[in-house]
């Protein structure tokens with residue numbers, strides 16, 4: 001092995017690039033939000049208005065902005081991304097005792113949202129090109145393990161209805177969403193996109209999160225834009241949008257004074273204080289996107305001459321480069337890379353532990369997942385904050 005491809009020398013090259021770009025000898029975190037005078041002004045404005053909680057104009061403002069940014073006809077703000085996903089799944093028809101197809105390579109919230117509805121995660125492999133759910137693996141699963149009975153897709157092994165499929169745009173790299181939706185349509189399975197990580201990512205000119213029946217976005221502190229905490233449901237369906245707003249606001253029917261709630265809803269609305277912060281962040285999204293793209297281009301150059309692969313967007317797609325990602329040759333190389341960089345004060349992290357290995361999901365049905373297993377061993381995220389914003 002030549003020197004430039006040993007994990008330690010790749011780690012050294014990455015560390016020196018990070019130090020040069022972040023212009024610091026101090027600890028460099030993986031991802032921090034950029035908060036400016038604009039965020040401060042909006043939050044102070046929300047406080048001055050006295051509307052800091054469950055009603056207020058900023059919630060309407062950010063819902064409009066989200067529609068503009070994504071091209072989604074409707075956006076419904078929620079208290080966090082997990083809540084958005086739970087409600088989106090419920091509106092897609094996920095209910096007790098049904099099954100939901102998930103990638104094993106995702107954040108735990110993807111599976112938790114399914115569990116909150118008393119449905120069962122069912123894991124299908126991802127592909128290394130997109131890091132997301134594999135159309136080929138999903139095709140095999142549908143062909144070999146399911147049958148359609150009067151427009152309902154049934155898992156032949158369990159006899160349970162498959163009520164949704166949740167592709168996730170990993171680290172902001174768009175999944176092969178168009179082919180996935182065609183396939184799921186043929187098997188009568190609605191698609192709910194977990195677009196928590198992909199604000200600003202596109203397939204062609206169309207925004208991630210606008211392909212499925214519904215989608216969930218997150219504005220947690222570590223995402224590309226933050227509300228402090230928050231999320232949103234996206235949909236093109238007016239009835240679903242109305243129902244989403246209703247369900248996330250305790251299902252209260254409009255009335256000047258009467259407390260009448262017509263179903264068991266949730267207190268999942270985004271507080272106006274958080275929406276105020278988010279409104280400023282959304283105004284700065286384009287700056288974040290271009291700063292990240294610049295940083296990513298430099299990483300790609302550094303990795304060009306080594307055996308580590310810096311992941312880039314597929315042709316025809318736009319990644320938001322939320323968390324920038326390297327793929328090492330092996331788990332051993334990854335571990336050495338993690339050790340070296342973290343010891344040097346440059347924060348790097350492996351991908352998540354696979355969901356099917358977590359104690360609450362280890363007895364769920366899991367198809368063959370060779371790609372997910374390999375990726376879980378080989379991926380690392382490197383410092384990805386928007387520099388200069």
Ligand SMILES: *Cc1c(COP(=O)(O)O)cnc(C)c1O
Pocket residue numbers: 080081082083085106107109110168194196197217218219220230231
């Ligand atoms: C962040 C995230 C969520 C959950 O969003 P929260 O706002 O933290 O609840 C869901 N899915 C994925 C893939 C995420 O990265």
